[in-house]
Amino acid sequence: MSTILDKIIAAKQERIANAKRTANMAELESRAHENAKRPGRLAEALGKPGPSVIAEFKRASPSKGVINSGLDPVKTAKAYEAGGAAAVSVLTEEEFFAGSLADMESVVRSVAIPVLRKDFTIDEFQIVESAAAGSAAILLIVAALDVTQLRDLRAAAESFGLDAIVEVHDREEMEIAIDSGASIIGVNNRNLKTFQVSLDVSRSLIELRSGGVLMIAESGISNPEEIAELHGLGFDAFLIGETLMRCGDPADELKRLLKATETAGA
Numbered sequence: 001m002s003t004i005l006d007k008i009i010a011a012k013q014e015r016i017a018n019a020k021r022t023a024n025m026a027e028l029e030s031r032a033h034e035n036a037k038r039p040g041r042l043a044e045a046l047g048k049p050g051p052s053v054i055a056e057f058k059r060a061s062p063s064k065g066v067i068n069s070g071l072d073p074v075k076t077a078k079a080y081e082a083g084g085a086a087a088v089s090v091l092t093e094e095e096f097f098a099g100s101l102a103d104m105e106s107v108v109r110s111v112a113i114p115v116l117r118k119d120f121t122i123d124e125f126q127i128v129e130s131a132a133a134g135s136a137a138i139l140l141i142v143a144a145l146d147v148t149q150l151r152d153l154r155a156a157a158e159s160f161g162l163d164a165i166v167e168v169h170d171r172e173e174m175e176i177a178i179d180s181g182a183s184i185i186g187v188n189n190r191n192l193k194t195f196q197v198s199l200d201v202s203r204s205l206i207e208l209r210s211g212g213v214l215m216i217a218e219s220g221i222s223n224p225e226e227i228a229e230l231h232g233l234g235f236d237a238f239l240i241g242e243t244l245m246r247c248g249d250p251a252d253e254l255k256r257l258l259k260a261t262e263t264a265g266a
Contacts, residue, residue: 019125056244056245088107
């Protein structure tokens with residue numbers, strides 16, 4: 001029986017095949033090399049003292065349906081930056097998350113902080129696309145790749161000056177990420193097969209942290225107490241999307257979370 005992840009990957013494979021047939025690769029690669037950034041830009045932003053937040057722009061998801069279809073990506077990203085976000089994540093998957101690469105490109109042009117392309121990256125073509133669009137980082141999901149793909153795609157990302165967040169969901173995937181040489185690991189508290197969420201995933205996997213690796217907790221984080229607890233356990237950064245997308249004022253909400261986190265962690 002196919003899982004949600006299986007369906008997303010199948011749809012992504014078809015979209016990539018169609019995009020390759022129409023893309024001007026010479027032009028795309030030229031833009032990608034022109035936009036190549038200094039490696040480590042995202043890592044530097046997340047490695048500062050105290051908890052950092054990657055604020056996410058996400059219109060919808062398979063588990064929650066439409067989250068907020070009315071928000072403008074540029075206005076939202078600027079609000080995130082004003083609220084103290086260390087970076088912005090933009091969902092670009094089209095069919096299941098109602099995103100687009102155009103959303104990310106518009107955000108890249110509007111903010112000074114690093115922008116992560118959040119998608120299901122399974123082909124080097126997407127890395128060239130990401131670099132051409134100006135992203136600072138991509139996401140590599142261990143559950144969607146074999147070990148060779150993971151290493152090859154991470155190397156391809158680095159060749160364009162992109163950081164790679166290697167995302168894991170369990171102990172086996174965490175060990176694969178560490179063995180692959182990942183310098184940034186994201187622990188997703190959402191099971192991509194069932195889409196159920198539990199912060200116990202982060203609480204458990206942080207024990208396997210390798211020295212020098214930046215750790216990001218993703219999904220299900222909605223209050224200062226959770227951020228303070230996980231930061232105390234060793235997480236450097238937190239990817240927060242739904243909480244910010246549903247609130248009326250993302251800048252104020254982000255400021256409130258970060259300020260209250262200081263109190264909660266005292």
